[in-house]
Amino acid sequence: MAIKFNQVTYRYESANNDFYDAISDISLSIEDKGEFITLIGETGSGKSTLVQHMNALIHPSEGEVLIYGIKVNKNTKKDKKEKLNPLRQKVGLVFQFPEYQLFEETVERDIIFGPKNFGMSEVQAKAIAKEVIVQVGLDESYLLRSPFNLSGGEKKRVSIAGILAMNPDILVLDEPTSGLDPKGRDDLLNLFLSIHEKLNKTVIIITHDMNIVYKYAKRVLVMNNSRLVFDGEPSVLFKKKNIEEWNLDLPDMLELQYNLENELGIKFSKNPNNIEDFLTEIKGAK
Amino acid sequence: MSIIKIEDLTFSYNEDTEVLKNVNLEINKGEWVSILGHNGSGKSTLSKLIIGLLKASSGKITVDGELLNYDTVHSIRRKIGIVFQNPDNQFVGVTVEDDIAFGMENLGIERNEMISKIQEFSKKVNMIDYLNKAPHELSGGQKQRVAIAGILAMGTDIIIFDEATSMLDPKGRDSVLSFIKELKNQGITIITITHEMKEALYSDRIVILKEGKVIADGTAVDVLQDKKTLNSSNLELLLPLKLIYHMQEQNIENKEIEEILWQLSLIK
Numbered sequence: 001m002a003i004k005f006n007q008v009t010y011r012y013e014s015a016n017n018d019f020y021d022a023i024s025d026i027s028l029s030i031e032d033k034g035e036f037i038t039l040i041g042e043t044g045s046g047k048s049t050l051v052q053h054m055n056a057l058i059h060p061s062e063g064e065v066l067i068y069g070i071k072v073n074k075n076t077k078k079d080k081k082e083k084l085n086p087l088r089q090k091v092g093l094v095f096q097f098p099e100y101q102l103f104e105e106t107v108e109r110d111i112i113f114g115p116k117n118f119g120m121s122e123v124q125a126k127a128i129a130k131e132v133i134v135q136v137g138l139d140e141s142y143l144l145r146s147p148f149n150l151s152g153g154e155k156k157r158v159s160i161a162g163i164l165a166m167n168p169d170i171l172v173l174d175e176p177t178s179g180l181d182p183k184g185r186d187d188l189l190n191l192f193l194s195i196h197e198k199l200n201k202t203v204i205i206i207t208h209d210m211n212i213v214y215k216y217a218k219r220v221l222v223m224n225n226s227r228l229v230f231d232g233e234p235s236v237l238f239k240k241k242n243i244e245e246w247n248l249d250l251p252d253m254l255e256l257q258y259n260l261e262n263e264l265g266i267k268f269s270k271n272p273n274n275i276e277d278f279l280t281e282i283k284g285a286k
Numbered sequence: 287m288s289i290i291k292i293e294d295l296t297f298s299y300n301e302d303t304e305v306l307k308n309v310n311l312e313i314n315k316g317e318w319v320s321i322l323g324h325n326g327s328g329k330s331t332l333s334k335l336i337i338g339l340l341k342a343s344s345g346k347i348t349v350d351g352e353l354l355n356y357d358t359v360h361s362i363r364r365k366i367g368i369v370f371q372n373p374d375n376q377f378v379g380v381t382v383e384d385d386i387a388f389g390m391e392n393l394g395i396e397r398n399e400m401i402s403k404i405q406e407f408s409k410k411v412n413m414i415d416y417l418n419k420a421p422h423e424l425s426g427g428q429k430q431r432v433a434i435a436g437i438l439a440m441g442t443d444i445i446i447f448d449e450a451t452s453m454l455d456p457k458g459r460d461s462v463l464s465f466i467k468e469l470k471n472q473g474i475t476i477i478t479i480t481h482e483m484k485e486a487l488y489s490d491r492i493v494i495l496k497e498g499k500v501i502a503d504g505t506a507v508d509v510l511q512d513k514k515t516l517n518s519s520n521l522e523l524l525l526p527l528k529l530i531y532h533m534q535e536q537n538i539e540n541k542e543i544e545e546i547l548w549q550l551s552l553i554k
Contacts, residue, residue: 041455042425042455042457042458043425043426043427043454043455043458044425097372151325151326152325152371153325153326154325154326175453178452178453179325179371179449179452179453179481180325180481181323181324181325181481181519181520181521182481182520182521182522183324183520183521183522184324184325184520185481208453208454208455208456208459210456247455247456247457248456249456249460252525253525255525256525256526256529256550259546259550260543260546263546264542264543264546275528275529275532278529278532279529279532279533279536279538282529282533282538282540282543283538285540285543
C-alpha cells in the first residue's frame, strides 16, 4: 500500500471564523503499481485538496495519511523536510495551472530543477530533460526557450515534463488536458497510459471529461460536497441516478449506445469501448 | 450586415514566425461563429487583436463601422466583451455586485443607473441571489456568468468566449452554454473559441484556423462533416458522424441506422 487515507478531514478557517471542511472523513488506499485512477466531481467538491495530501503538501486537520509508511497528521511539522521531501519524488503532482510550477529562465532549467534537488548530477538531469521534452510532444529546441513565452498548452506539457523527469512511482495530474486540442489531449493521455502500462506506475488524473474516465480509468473516485461518494469501476458509475445526484454527464460512447438502443429497439451485448464495438453491434442489428 | 470585418490581417510576435497570415473574415450582426483550430493556430491571438489587446503587423479590423486604431480602441472595447478561460483571472470585484459594477464604473455610469443595471443583469444571468457573495463562494460556471453580466451591463452587444467553458464542470459548462444560446436569441453577436465539437454544433458558422490561416469557413453542419479538414487540424469528428464514415469505409449498408446517426450528429 503506497498511500492510505484514514478518516481524513481538512478544515479551512474563513475570515469570519467560520469553519469549512474542504474534504471530510475520507478513507481510501492507493497502490503504487498498476492503478489508473480518475478523480471527478464538481468544482469545489474537494478534488484538489484531496490530491495535495498525497505527497504531504498539506496535512490533515483530522485523521492521518500514510505515504510510503510515513505518517502525516496535524502534528507533523511542516519543516520536516528531510522526512517529507523524498515523498515529493515518489508522488509527483502536476498542478492545474502550470504557471504555479514554472519559474526558471529556460525550460531546461525548469525540468532539471526537481531531479537536481533530489540529488541527480546536472549532466544526468540534462540528459533526462532531453528525453522527457520529447515524451510530452515538444522538441529539443524548447529546452532553451523561456517557459513564460509559451502557449498555455506548451506550458502544461513542460510542467508535466518536469514531473516525469523525477521518475515518480505515482503520477498525479490535476486537469492535465483542459485547453488542449483533441489530438494534443489524446497524445498526452496515451503518454500517461504508456507510462502506466510499460513502467507499471500508478496514474491519477483529475478531470471533468467523462470520456477520459470512460476510456482510460480502471478505477474512478467521485467527490461530492467534500466527501468521497464513489470508489469503483467506471462501468458501475455511469447510472442515471449517480449522474443526476453528482452532476456528472454521460461519456459520448454511452450516450450514443443508449440513443441507438432506444431508436432501434435493440440491446447492445456490452458497453462499447471503440468504434469497432459499435460496428459489431450494428452488423448484428441488421 | 457585417459587424466585424477583418481584412488581410497579419500578426507576428517576432520577425521569423507569423502567428496569423492574411486573415480575411466577416462576422455578421447577431451571428454565432465558432473559431476552431489546433493549439497555436492563432485563435486566441485573433481574439486579442479584435479587442485591441495586440496590435496587428498589417491589415485592418473594422468593428461596427469603426476602424480599429489607437484613437478608436477604447470606443471599440465598449462594443466587444471577452470572457476568458480561467474564471479566477477575470473576477476583479470583492463581491458579485462589485464585479458587475466594475466595467460600468470605468465608463462613469451614474450610480442609480448602475444599481438598477446590476439588478437587471444579475437577474438575467441567474445570479441575483448571490450579489453579496465573494468569488471563493462561487463555482466556475457562476463566475463566468458574473463576467457575462458585467459585459452586458456595459451595453456591449458582441461577446467573445475564449475557451470560456473549458475549465468548468459539466453542470457549469451546461449553464454557460445554455446562456450563450439565450444571448444569441436576443441578437447578441457571439464568437466562441473552442475545441469542443459538441459546442461548435450550436453555432451558425464555423471558421477553422490552421497555422495562422483560415482553412475552412462554412455552416456548422457542413464544416463538422469535413473529416479531412478536421483531421488535419487536430480536431475530431462528432462520434455519430465518425461511426457513419466507418460504416461507409467498411461497406456496412444500413440506411435506417445511417439516418438515425445523421440525426443524432446534427440535431442540436
